[in-house]
Amino acid sequence: MNGRQYVEGIGRRKEATARVRLYPGGTGNYLINDKPAAEYLSRMGDLDTALSPLRLCGMEGSFDMSVLVKGGGITGQTDAIKLGVARAILKLDPEKRPLLRHAGLLTRDPRAKERKKPGLRRARKAPTYTKR
Numbered sequence: 664m665n666g667r668q669y670v671e672g673i674g675r676r677k678e679a680t681a682r683v684r685l686y687p688g689g690t691g692n693y694l695i696n697d698k699p700a701a702e703y704l705s706r707m708g709d710l711d712t713a714l715s716p717l718r719l720c721g722m723e724g725s726f727d728m729s730v731l732v733k734g735g736g737i738t739g740q741t742d743a744i745k746l747g748v749a750r751a752i753l754k755l756d757p758e759k760r761p762l763l764r765h766a767g768l769l770t771r772d773p774r775a776k777e778r779k780k781p782g783l784r785r786a787r788k789a790p791t792y793t794k795r
Contacts, residue, residue: 669729670754674747676772679735683747685755689727695744696732709741716749716768720759746771 669684693700693714704710717723730747732740749768752759763769777786784790 670751672747672749672751672754674743674745674750674771676742676746677735677739677775679732679739679743681730681732681740681743681747683744683751684729685748685751686727686729687725687755689725691724691726693728693730695730700728700730704737704741706737709737713741713744713748715745715766716752716763719762719766719768720752720756722752742772 674681695703
């Protein structure tokens with residue numbers, strides 16, 4: 664895939680960041696961190712979620728995809744890839760914006776881990792109350 668023209672999209676979710684490169688004219692070869700996508704996203708439904716923007720636009724087999732994803736956990740990485748793919752599609756074809764926007768694929772999910780508060784065990788969990 665090196666040396667070919669590509670379109671890039673950056674996606675983020677929680678602590679995960681994904682750099683997605685779509686290579687037009689491909690055959691549907693998807694690599695995530697130099698592994699086949701099905702091997703990297705082995706949990707049921709994760710690959711479908713990550714590739715949902717391509718499926719929605721009817722472009723599933725017409726691109727090769729290379730993803731570099733860092734940080735976070737499995738769910739955060741999956742959603743970061745999804746956002747990166749949607750943004751890359753948007754650069755290729757700006758007319759797809761209403762379709763992607765209506766499906767909620769262009770909005771970054773702002774939810775993140777809440778910070779720990781003093782006197783508590785976690786963000787909201789209080790120590791067990793004891794009367795004596």
